[in-house]
Amino acid sequence: MAVIIREGNEKDFPVLLGLIKDLATFEGAPEQVKNSVGQMKRERDSFGFFLAEEDGKVLGAAVYFFAYYTWVGKSLYLDDLYVMPEHRRKKVGSMLLERVFELAKKEDCKRLRLEVLDWNEVAISFYKKHGGAISREWLNCDFDPKALKNLR
Numbered sequence: 001m002a003v004i005i006r007e008g009n010e011k012d013f014p015v016l017l018g019l020i021k022d023l024a025t026f027e028g029a030p031e032q033v034k035n036s037v038g039q040m041k042r043e044r045d046s047f048g049f050f051l052a053e054e055d056g057k058v059l060g061a062a063v064y065f066f067a068y069y070t071w072v073g074k075s076l077y078l079d080d081l082y083v084m085p086e087h088r089r090k091k092v093g094s095m096l097l098e099r100v101f102e103l104a105k106k107e108d109c110k111r112l113r114l115e116v117l118d119w120n121e122v123a124i125s126f127y128k129k130h131g132g133a134i135s136r137e138w139l140n141c142d143f144d145p146k147a148l149k150n151l152r
Helices: 010-026 037-042 092-106 121-129 145-150
Strands: 004-007 048-054 057-069 073-083 111-114
Touching: 004 092, 010 037, 010 048, 010 057, 010 073, 048 092, 057 092, 057 111, 073 092, 092 111
Parallel strands: 073 111
Antiparallel strands: 004 048, 048 057, 057 073
16 A cells, blocks of 8 residues: 555644654653643644554654744744654655645745754755755754743
8 A cells, every 4th residue: 555645633643742752762862752642732723744654554744833934934844754764765754745845835935944953964865855955054042941931
């Protein structure tokens, strides 16, 4: 049977959370996943996702949200693109990325943005192959809940 890419829904939250945890483990930070199915349900309007399936089995996911960048306007931010290790090199990641591209075009987005870890050469090569430009200039700056609470 062929791989299909479909839009995820609330019933898929448990499997999506499992993929998110798998990705965090791959990235060496499993303890940093604080999300839950309950939180995903409460924040459902803040994100969307696509699942790759074959014979009813989930192979991977792409999680996104819309953002606004003042220099370019409406954009799509690809937060996670993850394919289970045993299904890599079968074009599943490309299929998921193409579906995200389609959504960005449909929504008239001026940019598709994502982050990739500087040590993940396979992912960097994958995104470059699909036309991505990797910036080495910008650094992430995060404020966690504690910092937000203590902001003066």
